[in-house]
Amino acid sequence: MTYLDIPGWFDFEDAYDLLYDQVSDGGVVVEIGTYLGKSTAYLAMRIRDGRKVIHFFTVDHFQQGESSYPQTLANLAGADVLSWVTVLQMESAAAAALFKDSGVDAVWIDGCHDYEAVKRDIELWLPKISRLIGGHDYTDRWPGVKSAVDQIFPNARKGGISWWLHDLNLKVCKGNTA
Numbered sequence: 001m002t003y004l005d006i007p008g009w010f011d012f013e014d015a016y017d018l019l020y021d022q023v024s025d026g027g028v029v030v031e032i033g034t035y036l037g038k039s040t041a042y043l044a045m046r047i048r049d050g051r052k053v054i055h056f057f058t059v060d061h062f063q064q065g066e067s068s069y070p071q072t073l074a075n076l077a078g079a080d081v082l083s084w085v086t087v088l089q090m091e092s093a094a095a096a097a098l099f100k101d102s103g104v105d106a107v108w109i110d111g112c113h114d115y116e117a118v119k120r121d122i123e124l125w126l127p128k129i130s131r132l133i134g135g136h137d138y139t140d141r142w143p144g145v146k147s148a149v150d151q152i153f154p155n156a157r158k159g160g161i162s163w164w165l166h167d168l169n170l171k172v173c174k175g176n177t178a
């Protein structure tokens, strides 16, 4: 079994490859929105098979749709990656409170896609990160994601239906919001 066998909406392998490359040995990565672990399993597999130690956390309250904490654990175990990720069963805001400012290298936002929720996730996690912030579903199908990203990060890079900022772009952005 691999990540391909897990149900979900993961089509951002390229973005997760970029994220993996951006994070240094010993770094911390947080994913908001696990669902059943499809994207989680892909990044955990990259970490398992790579040369860097990366502390990877995925966050979901598992209260939406078919999302499921026990099924996610089973899926990650089936894909042989359970040891390479910590699943935090909680609200995004509660998870953000566990990390110190600038203590996270990269955050990927794929939780609730409403405008207010995306805006809140960006505002919650932006102070925590040092290298990359990005997310999924920047598409007309999810106008709330587009509006929040366009408002806060007009210069975000786009690829497929993902968006992200990293390195210099991010410093400029943090400077603008200070």
Ligand SMILES: C[S@@+](CC[C@H](N)C(=O)[O-])C[C@H]1O[C@@H](n2cnc3c(N)ncnc32)[C@H](O)[C@@H]1O
Pocket: 007, 008, 009, 010, 032, 033, 034, 035, 036, 037, 038, 039, 040, 059, 060, 061, 062, 063, 064, 065, 067, 090, 091, 092, 093, 110, 111, 112
């Ligand atoms: C689009 S799905 C994630 C898809 C997943 N990344 C994949 O590869 O298939 C969004 C997930 O975010 C979770 N979610 C929504 N709002 C949340 C919140 N405020 N805190 C934590 N999780 C949340 C939902 O339970 C759902 O499982």
